[in-house]
Each structure stands twice: as C-alpha cells, then as structure tokens.
Amino acid sequence: xxxxxxxxxxxxxxxxxxxxxxxxxxxxxxxxxxxxxxxxxxxxxxxxxxxxxxxxxxxxxxxxxxxxxxxxxxxxxxxxxxxxxxxxxxxxxxxxxxxxxxxxxxxxxxxxxxxxxxxxxxxxxxxxxxxxxxxxxxxxxxxxxxxxxxxxxxxxxxxxxxxxxxxxxxxxxxxxxxxxxxxxxxxxxxxxxxxxxx
Amino acid sequence: xxxxxxxxxxxxxxxxxxxxxxxxxxxxxxxxxxxxxxxxxxxxxxxxxxxxxxxxxxxxxxxxxxxxxxxxxxxxxxxxxxxxxxxxxxxxxxxxxxxxxxxxxxxxxxxxxxxxxxxxxxxxxxxxxxxxxxxxxxxxxxxxxxxxxxxxxxxxxxxxxxxxxxxxxxxxxxxxxxxxxxxxxxxxxxxxxxxxxxxxxxxxxxxxxxxxxxxxxxxxxxxxxxxxxxxxxxxxxxxxxxxxxxxxxxxx
Numbered sequence: 001x002x003x004x005x006x007x008x009x010x011x012x013x014x015x016x017x018x019x020x021x022x023x024x025x026x027x028x029x030x031x032x033x034x035x036x037x038x039x040x041x042x043x044x045x046x047x048x049x050x051x052x053x054x055x056x057x058x059x060x061x062x063x064x065x066x067x068x069x070x071x072x073x074x075x076x077x078x079x080x081x082x083x084x085x086x087x088x089x090x091x092x093x094x095x096x097x098x099x100x101x102x103x104x105x106x107x108x109x110x111x112x113x114x115x116x117x118x119x120x121x122x123x124x125x126x127x128x129x130x131x132x133x134x135x136x137x138x139x140x141x142x143x144x145x146x147x148x149x150x151x152x153x154x155x156x157x158x159x160x161x162x163x164x165x166x167x168x169x170x171x172x173x174x175x176x177x178x179x180x181x182x183x184x185x186x187x188x189x190x191x192x193x194x195x196x197x198x
Numbered sequence: 199x200x201x202x203x204x205x206x207x208x209x210x211x212x213x214x215x216x217x218x219x220x221x222x223x224x225x226x227x228x229x230x231x232x233x234x235x236x237x238x239x240x241x242x243x244x245x246x247x248x249x250x251x252x253x254x255x256x257x258x259x260x261x262x263x264x265x266x267x268x269x270x271x272x273x274x275x276x277x278x279x280x281x282x283x284x285x286x287x288x289x290x291x292x293x294x295x296x297x298x299x300x301x302x303x304x305x306x307x308x309x310x311x312x313x314x315x316x317x318x319x320x321x322x323x324x325x326x327x328x329x330x331x332x333x334x335x336x337x338x339x340x341x342x343x344x345x346x347x348x349x350x351x352x353x354x355x356x357x358x359x360x361x362x363x364x365x366x367x368x369x370x371x372x373x374x375x376x377x378x379x380x381x382x383x384x385x386x387x388x389x390x391x392x393x394x395x396x397x398x399x400x401x402x403x404x405x406x407x408x409x410x411x412x413x414x415x416x417x418x419x420x421x422x423x424x425x426x427x428x429x430x431x432x433x434x435x436x437x438x439x440x441x442x443x444x445x446x447x448x449x450x
Contacts, residue, residue, distance in 0.1 A: 010290075010317050010318070011290045011295075011321060012293055014293035015267035015271070015293050015295070018268045047317065047318070047321075049317075049318050052316075079318075111392065112364075112393065114320060114363060114364060114393075116242055116447045117200065133448075134200065134447050134448075136242075138320035140320070179271060180273050180295060182237060185271060
C-alpha cells in the first residue's frame with residue numbers, strides 16, 4: 001500500500017512516518033498536495049496551525065476534496081482532522097470541506113489540552129480491532145460536525161466534550177495523536193491506515 | 199486529563215549522563231534504549247536535555263533524536279541549546295514533538311512567539327529555572343548559573359502571553375536535593391498561568407511526586423535521577439499516585 005503524508009512544512013513528521021511504516025506499506029512525505037493524490041491512502045498530519053496549513057493546501061483544495069469524496073481514503077490527525085472540516089476559528093482560510101462543520105476553541109480554562117485523556121464511547125470497528133482506552137492530545141481547538149452521526153468516539157477536557165474520532169465515507173479523523181500514544185496508539189494507527197486503504 | 203509522569207534524560211555527546219549540577223558526570227547509557235525502557239515501564243513523555251557544550255555535538259544530538267523518534271512512540275521534548283526559530287525547526291524535523299526553551303527566551307522573548315506562530319503553542323515549552331529569594335523567586339539562566347532580575351511568576355505569565363503552551367518549572371534550590379518539590383513555587387506558577395505546568399527539581403520519592411500534584415497543583419511531574427539510580431520506578435510512582443486518587447495512565 002502506498003501512503004502519502006502531506007507535509008505542510010511545520011513540525012515533526014518523522015515519527016509519524018515511522019509509526020505508519022510497518023514494512024507492508026511504502027510511506028512518503030509529500031510537499032506537493034497534487035502529487036499526493038497518486039497514492040492509496042493520504043494522511044493529513046497533526047502539526048502546525050490551521051491558517052498556515054490551509055494556505056499550503058489552497059491551490060490543491062478542490063482537487064483534494066474531489067478525490068477524497070470520490071473514494072481516495074484519507075486519515076487526518078489532530079490539525080489534519082480539523083482540515084477535513086469547512087473552517088476554523090484558529091485561522092483564516094478554508095478546510096477541505098469533506099465533513100460538514102466548523103472547528104472552534106475548546107471551552108476550558110487551561111489550554112492547550114496537552115496530555116493523555118481517555119477515549120469515551122468508541123463506536124468504530126477500529127477500536128475493537130486495536131483497543132485504545134487513552135490517547136495523547138495536544139490541541140486547543142476541536143471539530144464540531146453539523147451531523148453528530150459522523151462522531152465515532154469522544155473525549156472530555158474540563159467541561160467540553162468533543163469528538164475524538166470522526167468517520168464519513170472514506171475520510172477518517174482523530175483529534176488525538178495515535179503515533180504518540182505508545183504501542184496501543186501505533187497499533188490503532190495501523191488499523192486506521194489498513195482500514196482506509198481496503 | 200490524566201496527570202503525566204515525564205522522564206528527563208540529560209544527554210551529552212550521544213550518551214545519557216548523570217551528575218550533581220553537571221559535575222562528576224558519569225555515563226548512564228544509550229538515550230534511545232533508556233527512553234524505550236521508560237516508555238515500556240509506563241512513562242508518559244520523555245525529555246532529552248542536551249548538556250553538550252560544542253557545536254559538533256549538536257549533530258550528534260539531532261541524530262539521537264532521529265533514532266529516538268523511530269523507536270519511542272510517546273511525546274519527545276528536546277531542550278538545551280535552542281536559540282533560534284531555525285533551531286526549533288531542526289529539532290522538530292529530526293523527530294521531536296516539542297522544544298523547551300530557557301536561556302534563549304530570557305535573552306529574546308520573541309523567540310517564543312516566533313516558534314508558536316510557525317509550529318503552534320503546543321510544541322513550545324518555556325523552561326524556567328527559579329531560585330528562592332526571600333518571599334519571591336528569581337529566574338536564573340545558563341543552566342542555573344546566571345542570576346537575572348526577573349521575577350519567576352511574572353516571567354511565567356509573560357512566556358504564556360508570548361505563546362508558550364507549557365511551563366517546565368525547575369526549582370534550582372531543590373534540583374538534585376531529593377527533598378521534595380518546591381510546592382509553594384509550583385502552586386504560585388500553576389495558579390498564575392492558564393497552561394499546563396510541569397514540576398521539576400527535588401523528587402526524592404513517589405510521595406514527593408504525589409505532593410507536587412496534590413499540593414503544588416502541577417499538571418505533570420518530571421523526574422530523572424531517582425529513576426536512573428533505581429531509588430524508585432515509574433510503576434511505583436504511578437501506584438502512589440493512584441493511591442492518592444490522582445488519575446494516571448495505567449501501566450500495561
């Protein structure tokens with residue numbers, strides 16, 4: 001399986017590539033979104049800020065959205081999950097608009113939400129195949145889908161309950177960092193990638 | 199959110215070393231092997247603190263970070279010698295998730311904002327070394343060797359205003375003394391800022407770690423020497439925290 005990780009030019013992509021690379025897939029970092037379309041799974045990683053990433057994706061936005069809607073499997077992590085939505089309070093620019101909804105700041109006194117938080121009410125099959133009870137987060141914003149049916153797991157920071165995972169068609173997003181959630185997280189990520197590509 | 203137990207490794211020319219106040223350094227082991235072992239024992243994060251002196255050692259450090267990112271799948275923070283936004287980029291690109299910035303932030307606080315704007319607040323950790331002076335705490339730089347006029351609580355607030363997403367707070371008075379964390383300092387900073395605070399300096403037992411959370415209101419606790427010396431273990435500290443009803447990630 002050929003996996004492309006979109007590199008928006010901000011932050012650690014190395015450990016994500018290593019976490020995905022289990023020997024059975026070929027993983028490449030791709031700075032050109034159009035070139036990334038030529039793969040079996042596209043991964044939107046979770047580093048940087050919304051505005052910056054949205055600018056980097058802008059020239060390829062329509063092509064990416066059409067490809068994902070048309071069947072190209074996509075896994076978004078943290079910021080990458082947020083980029084699947086329409087827009088964000090964090091910064092200007094458009095998300096891919098693959099999943100309907102907005103991204104807003106977490107309602108909490110202490111932000112960013114950095115650390116390990118439990119995964120509540122998991123309903124996605126991926127959690128049965130690769131159990132993950134607790135995951136590492138580093139976010140100040142969260143996705144608010146228009147249709148609650150897309151949410152496949154939740155987490156809570158202070159009083160704000162937000163989606164930990166969404167799935168719509170072949171687009172999957174997780175707000176946490178599976179690649180930083182130890183062995184169980186890496187196994188879960190492998191499940192998402194394999195599940196997305198088949 | 200669960201309370202984090204973070205393990206710090208002092209790294210010098212590609213090896214983990216240990217010594218009181220950087221004197222009488224002795225070799226403890228390979229950074230990647232040790233980080234992997236602490237992950238397996240249930241550590242929630244790893245910090246590599248680069249205490250190398252030379253510029254050549256920087257290449258060695260980045261290579262160590264790269265190897266660690268391939269073998270360790272919990273968050274990795276790198277501190278020491280980060281002076282410019284390009285340094286931050288280098289460390290992150292090598293595979294670190296966060297950078298901790300200390301002396302360079304005091305010298306030029308804009309560095310915190312530049313890092314936060316480009317990479318996000320969640321990867322900018324402001325590291326503050328504080329030493330008690332009468333009723334207040336003063337910021338020290340250069341590994342705790344140079345005194346400044348800056349008040350530690352005020353500085354913590356400014357770091358957050360400039361974009362730091364976490365505060366790594368070390369009590370110089372307690373560092374290496376194993377007499378417990380400076381709880382008043384930890385509490386004062388934790389109450390002053392709206393970001394997570396990591397307590398550091400003074401861990402001598404699992405009970406001290408518990409106190410830093412319960413009385414110091416720390417969101418995370420950093421330990422080093424007591425683990426490397428076998429005084430206690432990640433598992434024992436977490437058991438103590440569970441006993442005190444502090445929510446932690448279970449050790450597998």
